[in-house]
Amino acid sequence: xxxxxxxxxxxxxxxxxxxxxxxxxxxxxxxxxxxxxxxxxxxxxxxxxxxxxxxxxxxxxxxxxxxxxxxxxxxxxxxxxxxxxxxxxxxxxxxxxxxxxxxxxxxxxxxxxxxxxxxxxxxxxxxxxxxxxxxxxxxxxxxxxxxxxxxxxxxxxxxxxxxxxxxxxxxxxxxxxxxxxxxxxxx
Amino acid sequence: xxxxxxxxxxxxxxxxxxxxxxxxxxxxxxxxxxxxxxxxxxxxxxxxxxxxxxxxxxxxxxxxxxxxxxxxxxxxxxxxxxxxxxxxxxxxxxxxxxxxxxxxxxxxxxxxxxxxxxxxxxxxxxxxxxxxxxxxxxxxxxxxxxxxxxxxxxxxxxxxxxxxxxxxxxxxxxxxxxxxxxxxxxx
Numbered sequence: 001x002x003x004x005x006x007x008x009x010x011x012x013x014x015x016x017x018x019x020x021x022x023x024x025x026x027x028x029x030x031x032x033x034x035x036x037x038x039x040x041x042x043x044x045x046x047x048x049x050x051x052x053x054x055x056x057x058x059x060x061x062x063x064x065x066x067x068x069x070x071x072x073x074x075x076x077x078x079x080x081x082x083x084x085x086x087x088x089x090x091x092x093x094x095x096x097x098x099x100x101x102x103x104x105x106x107x108x109x110x111x112x113x114x115x116x117x118x119x120x121x122x123x124x125x126x127x128x129x130x131x132x133x134x135x136x137x138x139x140x141x142x143x144x145x146x147x148x149x150x151x152x153x154x155x156x157x158x159x160x161x162x163x164x165x166x167x168x169x170x171x172x173x174x175x176x177x178x179x180x181x182x183x184x185x186x187x
Numbered sequence: 188x189x190x191x192x193x194x195x196x197x198x199x200x201x202x203x204x205x206x207x208x209x210x211x212x213x214x215x216x217x218x219x220x221x222x223x224x225x226x227x228x229x230x231x232x233x234x235x236x237x238x239x240x241x242x243x244x245x246x247x248x249x250x251x252x253x254x255x256x257x258x259x260x261x262x263x264x265x266x267x268x269x270x271x272x273x274x275x276x277x278x279x280x281x282x283x284x285x286x287x288x289x290x291x292x293x294x295x296x297x298x299x300x301x302x303x304x305x306x307x308x309x310x311x312x313x314x315x316x317x318x319x320x321x322x323x324x325x326x327x328x329x330x331x332x333x334x335x336x337x338x339x340x341x342x343x344x345x346x347x348x349x350x351x352x353x354x355x356x357x358x359x360x361x362x363x364x365x366x367x368x369x370x371x372x373x374x
Contacts, residue, residue, distance in 0.1 A: 013339040014201020142351050146344030152200040157333030
């Protein structure tokens with residue numbers, strides 16, 4: 001399989017969603033008329049998406065759910081990591097899986113040699129803890145949100161050192177790509 | 188007076204200090220042999236520094252306190268905002284002040300037409316809440332810390348929209364300068 005890429009839009013103060021999973025600040029940031037070059041590149045390299053349940057529920061509540069990924073242009077498989085598969089809604093567009101190892105393996109098989117893209121803070125934290133994340137792609141929005149869903153789960157989390165491999169700007173947003181260098185396991 | 192500039196080194200996940208105010212990750216990031224261009228520019232534009240008590244105590248504990256600012260090259264006035272002036276240590280290099288308005292005004296007078304530079308999350312949050320911050324200068328370090336002192340105080344804090352005015356890279360670090368566009372007061 002390809003790489004596992006954690007792909008996020010983040011406020012300058014480290015939130016990937018505002019209070020109550022609001023994403024209006026990110027929609028303020030992006031603009032369909034001018035697609036983000038790095039975002040497009042990541043999409044083209046992706047063979048399957050693995051989202052968390054928090055991301056999935058927020059996507060259904062705030063836009064078109066799985067149908068809204070990449071403005072509706074994403075046509076590949078979408079997996080959702082959940083602890084409660086019996087609670088999962090009936091959604092022909094998403095496959096619910098339990099257990100982070102199984103989820104990454106399943107998405108990796110479905111990706112057919114392309115990358116697996118991770119959406120959501122909780123699933124990303126689990127993947128980082130298990131050593132599964134190869135790269136982090138961040139669109140840094142010019143706003144301090146002050147509250148919301150943190151990029152890197154609930155502290156304390158182990159330190160992860162990164163190597164920057166790309167830096168671009170698209171208007172007010174800064175686009176960053178990092179390779180995971182090593183993880184320092186806490187304790 | 189000049190502008191009020193909030194100047195920080197930050198981890199990618201939004202911490203300005205690690206657990207127990209540790210700064211080893213930032214010293215990993217910088218290297219005296221190759222000064223950071225934007226950092227030097229900010230120093231030259233600065234007429235006075237206003238730090239918070241948290242910043243001051245951490246600086247005394249982890250390096251040379253006020254004498255360690257800019258690797259010992261800072262020779263101008265340093266003010267420290269504190270609620271407990273009677274608890275302040277005897278330090279001929281620092282002037283302790285109470286009340287954020289008085290502190291910014293006092294530092295502004297001392298700056299003699301140059302900028303006031305803000306060090307520390309707590310004092311910056313108070314200055315932002317009072318509308319005193321004109322610019323934010325951030326050195327973004329390639330590390331997820333997972334825990335520590337947050338950039339933007341304790342949530343919830345009001346949203347602040349920014350306009351990016353500069354983007355540079357110095358090795359693995361990304362240097363950013365933003366103008367405070369408007370603050371949306373919560374509630």
